[in-house]
Amino acid sequence: MKEGKILKKMGMTWKQIGYIVLANILYALTLDLFFVGNNIAAGGMAGLGTVVKYFFGLPVGLTVFLLNLPIAIWGIKVKGWRYVLISVAVIGTFSLLVDLLSFLPCLTHDRLVAVVCGGMIYGTASSLAVRARTSSGGTDLLAKLILTKSQKFSLGQLYLILDGTIVLIATIAYGNIEYGIYAILAIGVGSLVTDKLNSGFNKASMFYVFVNENLDKITQAILFEINRGGTLLGGTGLYTNEHKDILFIVVSPTEVHRLEQIVHTYDPSAFMVLCSASEIIGQGFKRLDLTSTIDDEKRKAEFRQAMGIKEKEMK
Numbered sequence: 001m002k003e004g005k006i007l008k009k010m011g012m013t014w015k016q017i018g019y020i021v022l023a024n025i026l027y028a029l030t031l032d033l034f035f036v037g038n039n040i041a042a043g044g045m046a047g048l049g050t051v052v053k054y055f056f057g058l059p060v061g062l063t064v065f066l067l068n069l070p071i072a073i074w075g076i077k078v079k080g081w082r083y084v085l086i087s088v089a090v091i092g093t094f095s096l097l098v099d100l101l102s103f104l105p106c107l108t109h110d111r112l113v114a115v116v117c118g119g120m121i122y123g124t125a126s127s128l129a130v131r132a133r134t135s136s137g138g139t140d141l142l143a144k145l146i147l148t149k150s151q152k153f154s155l156g157q158l159y160l161i162l163d164g165t166i167v168l169i170a171t172i173a174y175g176n177i178e179y180g181i182y183a184i185l186a187i188g189v190g191s192l193v194t195d196k197l198n199s200g201f202n203k204a205s206m207f208y209v210f211v212n213e214n215l216d217k218i219t220q221a222i223l224f225e226i227n228r229g230g231t232l233l234g235g236t237g238l239y240t241n242e243h244k245d246i247l248f249i250v251v252s253p254t255e256v257h258r259l260e261q262i263v264h265t266y267d268p269s270a271f272m273v274l275c276s277a278s279e280i281i282g283q284g285f286k287r288l289d290l291t292s293t294i295d296d297e298k299r300k301a302e303f304r305q306a307m308g309i310k311e312k313e314m315k
Contacts, residue, residue, distance in 0.1 A: 019132035020090055026125035028097035029104075034118030035186070036060060037106025039179055041170035042122070042186035043163020045138035046098075051170045061099035065091055068138055078145045087141055090129075111178075115186045122186070123193025126159070130194075139163050154195055163187045205256050208273040209247040210235075214266040218247070221262045226255055 031046055039054055041047035049063035068091045075084045108114055129140060143158035153161070167187065171180030211218060222228055230249040237244055251259055256274070263270050 016132045019128045021093070023125040023128035023132065024090065024094040024097055026121050026128070027094055028101050030118045030122045030125065031060060031098055032101045032104045033107045034114040034121075036102075038109060038111050038114045038182070039174065040111065040114060040118070040182050040186055041167060041174075041179070042118070042183045042190070043139055043159070043166045047163065047166050047170055047183065049098075051173050055173070059099045059102070061095035061097070061102075064098065064138070065095035068141075071138065071141055075141055075145055078148055091138075111182045112185075115182050116189060119186045119189025120193050123190035124197065126190065126194040127197035139166070157191070159191050159194065160187060204250050204252055206275040207247070207249045207251065207259060208275075209249065209263055210271040210273075211245045211247060211263075212267055212269050215245050215247075217266045218263060218270075221266070222247075222249060222259065225262065226251065226258055228255070 027046070031050070034040070035042055035046075036050050036053065039050065041050045045064045045067040046060065048067060049058075049060040052058050052063045053060050069088075072084050072088050072091065075087065106114075108117075126140065139159060139162040142162055146158055147153070164184065164187065167180055167183040170183065171177060174180075209218070219230070219232075222230060228249060228251055230247050233246040233248055235244040235246050236242065249259065260272070263272060
């Protein structure tokens with residue numbers, strides 16, 4: 001019970017903690033298994049930590065923690081003390097895991113393999129951190145602070161800009177352009193994976209179905225089998241000059257085949273047009289808020305309570 005009260009006071013849930021822990025484990029594994037052993041300074045404070053370890057032998061985790069503190073303090077003004085306090089805890093956990101797992105061997109000394117594998121794991125970890133509505137610190141926190149103030153760039157693009165600057169510094173320090181090239185490739189892979197996981201799976205398919213028969217059966221099947229709504233449009237054929245019933249339906253990629261089956265079952269002669277939508281916002285299609293924080297969610301909940309809006313009405 002005490003733990004539950006503490007989590008509630010902090011505005012956290014066990015699901016968020018799970019995201020945070022898993023993200024930090026993946027971050028640490030990326031560094032220890034792929035990046036540090038290959039001198040790949042793939043941006044962020046971890047990239048600078050990799051360079052510091054190469055030249056001075058200091059633990060990567062300790063260096064990362066010290067470099068993150070000034071950024072976390074600055075973030076209090078933008079995101080609030082609770083968000084930054086949790087971020088500092090996350091940074092500490094990450095730094096500790098990196099140093100604790102530093103005994104693990106580098107899995108490959110083929111830098112291209114390290115770039116691809118490490119970048120994919122790192123991008124997955126970044127996506128999990130976003131879903132936890134917290135930050136792993138460093139350029140991750142900086143990107144979210146900037147994104148809160150201005151949404152001219154996507155989260156992945158901001159990672160490229162901020163981390164790219166650090167890669168340039170690391171390349172100069174190493175004195176080898178190849179290290180910089182591999183680091184840029186790693187950041188690119190990580191950014192693509194992050195953007196894909198955060199928004200790419202919110203894509204959908206739009207169908208225009210020109211129905212000739214069994215309109216009622218088709219609509220009932222769509223409503224109760226796929227659990228999707230739609231819009232009935234009217235049209236006139238240019239050649240036949242006959243009235244046409246047109247169904248406009250938006251479904252997720254996994255529902256495309258089932259919709260085609262339904263239409264073909266009840267109207268084999270139906271004409272269908274499939275269009276791809278890059279992003280869908282609205283009922284039935286959840287959009288991930290990349291700048292939302294725990295304090296933001298608390299304020300939203302208080303506003304809904306004051307306005308008498310039920311939670312289910314917001315879904």
